Amino acid sequence: MKFSVGHGKDGAVERLEKRGVTRRDFMKFCGTVAAVMGMGPAFAPKVAEALTSDNRPDVVWLHNAECTGCSESILRTVEPYIDALILDYISLNYHETLMAAAGHAAEKALWDTVEKGNFVAVIEGGVPTAVTGTNNEPGGHGKVGGHTMLENTTKVVEAAAATITYGTCASYGGVQKAAPNPTGTKGVGELFPGKAIINVPGCPPNPYSLVGTIVAFLKAGVPELDDLGRPVLFYGETVHDNCPRQEFFDNDQFAPSFGSEEAKKGWCLRKLGCRGPETFNNCPTVKFNQYNWPVQAGHPCIGCSQPDFWDGADWDGETYMYADLTDF
């Protein structure tokens, strides 16, 4: 199959190989993305085409009320590494953690892109909206470049071709929204109903879920979303659906404490607060850092891709992360 890379000035294969990405590596990556997207290996070439087509979209990445964990998470992708792909298939014009310019020079990079239009916005962080300050500013708890995050985000989302909210904070508000939400923080979707917004939640999410979302969007627009705005491709199953400890769950074999013999034997963690059955995410299959995930490391799932997981889950009772959930 033929595919072009970037502007197609040179052969695609040569461009990627010059970055140390062999064709084999790249197709392996596309195979991984295809698998994560629930497609068979035959779809790897389609993924490759989407990733290396001529139209490199402009992308701006905003940081609002956040911890930068989501930005860190995207640096963890491999096969090939994120630098090769980002240099080739998107033009990342604004990203406060990585970009060389600062201050006015950085702001110009953002607003020039917004003015030009036809870009994809990636948002990290919830948006403070509470009124505060001498001048009664809505969203005054968070500012960038002297303007509120609320003001900046509004301008960007209104001009964007599409917006991807990466992480639970941008998708649904996140940790700062937990009761009593001192800054009136909201998720982006709640603030801009009707705009093309794709939620890719997690705290942080699996970076393949972001790459796969971008691939899907470039190929065919907004992918199928569930009722929480999440791509079904990555959030269609619960953590429990794919948990290797399911047999213990089915046999009511629950570890009673972290220091117990049962915990050592790898029994189910439902009695210690595991929210796998209520949480939609791909952690057990795709894992994190190509190695591990919480239950494999012996710790219950805290439900981090569900809205408002900080304040509870789908059960009645006192809210805390190590609650005994065996009755639910």
Add this chain to the structure above:
Amino acid sequence: MSGCAKSGPAVAHGKHDVVVDPVTRIEGHLRVEAVVEDGKIIDVRSSSQLFRGLEIILKGRDPRDAQHFTQRSCGVCTYTHALASIRSVDNAVGVDKHMPHNATIIRNLVMAAQFMHDHLVHFYHLHALDFVDVAGCLSADVDKTAQIADAVAKTVRKDPKFVSSKEDLQKTKDTVKKIVDSGRLGIFTNAYFLGGHDAYILPPEYNLLATDHYLKALHMQVKAARAMAVWGAKNPHTQFTVMGGVTCYEGLTDKYINDFLALYAEVKDFIIDCYIPDLLAVAGVYKDWANIGGTTNFMSFGEFPAPGGEADLNSRYEKPGVIYNRDLSNVMDFDPSKIEEHVKHSWYKDDSPKHPYAGVTDPMYTSLDDKTKYSWMKAPRYEGKAVEVGPLAHCLVNYAKGQPEFKTYVDFVLNALGAGPDALFSTLGRTAARGIECLIVALKTEEWVNDLKENVAKGDTAICKDWDMPSEAQGVGFVNAPRGGLSHWIVIKDKKIDNFQLVVPSTWNIGPRCDADVPGPLEEALLDNTPIVDPERPVEILRTVHSYDPCIACGVHVIDNKTGNVKKFRVL
């Protein structure tokens, strides 16, 4: 090096107001306002721009949950807050004295990997672009660069494992050329070095070598993070610590331990063969920066407790201590009762300085025009003094205490630069200290893995001590995080969090003036001899700001001790 004559490019004349907002290549939201006169900063305000209120949110919740909330203070300083929180709970309930040895070792190993990841990424991806002109690669002679690469790689050891080849360097040069030719520069858009900048003085070959390593470091950090995930479940945001220990039983098996060793070995080689040599090569060109950006007082909480020594800061491999007035002959014991936080210049209702256990604060924003109250960070002070925390403080305290590895490698770096200890009190010194600490932790890690293996071989496989939550308790967790001294303070009443306070390294460093109007360490450093060549592209401000590796999300918090009804959180 000390007493070297003032040199460097011609500075800007006249008076300029310089505002850098956003400060990029940090974590979080920082605004720096400076007044520059005849090329020198004469006044400055360090202004944190985001408030989230995590401590308000914690009140009334289960103490065991705190670590998950606080870890979201920062995803760059990931794990450090979870560790501080769980240590504060362990300390409050008393299980710290009964911590299984393997739990201490595993927590330390994940921390060691975090140091290796964090310092490496900081040097290359957050700091380097202040000194390295990526576009300057294009005039580099690749053959000459390959020779320099070979020589530079041998700075620390004579048989480096990691040396950039001529092919690597050509590929990197071609990559840069493609980006520049395309006209769409991505993250290099509007970079300060574009078109040339008098303050960027590396020869083209050094620019090419550093850019090549920037790209390679982007790959290497994946491995450092994966090493953390071996026991930590994932990075960012580990999920393996609990009150009384850790949860990762599989982590005691040969497979996990050997996987960690393999990943860690590669990262260690990169630190020895690339990070430290690059640091010394760049520092050797930017020698002026040994006279810029210094501060006065330094504090370390120590880190890497010995097995059995969780409750004793002096058991730690990195030692605690306090130094005043750059006096390395007098290291004082760290006394937690001397910590207070001030709010006169911060966006909180005015109140007298308070110790963390007694903090009472209310957020009160005014505006960006307010020159008196100008930051969401409070001003922590130790015995009323502004103290710097971070790698430089860790190195100075441990060097002064004669800790052997710190003595060896601080001296090694000073000799390599032809400098005396005075050079440490500067932006260059702070930057070098980060590399030194990274190297020392990397070299020690293997021993800690062997300690774990030995325990397991002897049949000790305990990793968690089950413990009941008392009704009332109070405790503190101290961490020397990669950015410096971090402390979490918890008061438990009726088994719930009655009060939770975070005093964070970036607050110590990046915070504003205090009640006595004494500038914070970053402000003091920026006022120390900082030249500005081009007020429109004030890279010199970035060099010193970045030398602190700021984490603003960590540093802004509110200690809320509002008494009120304990909230029952409605389940959604």
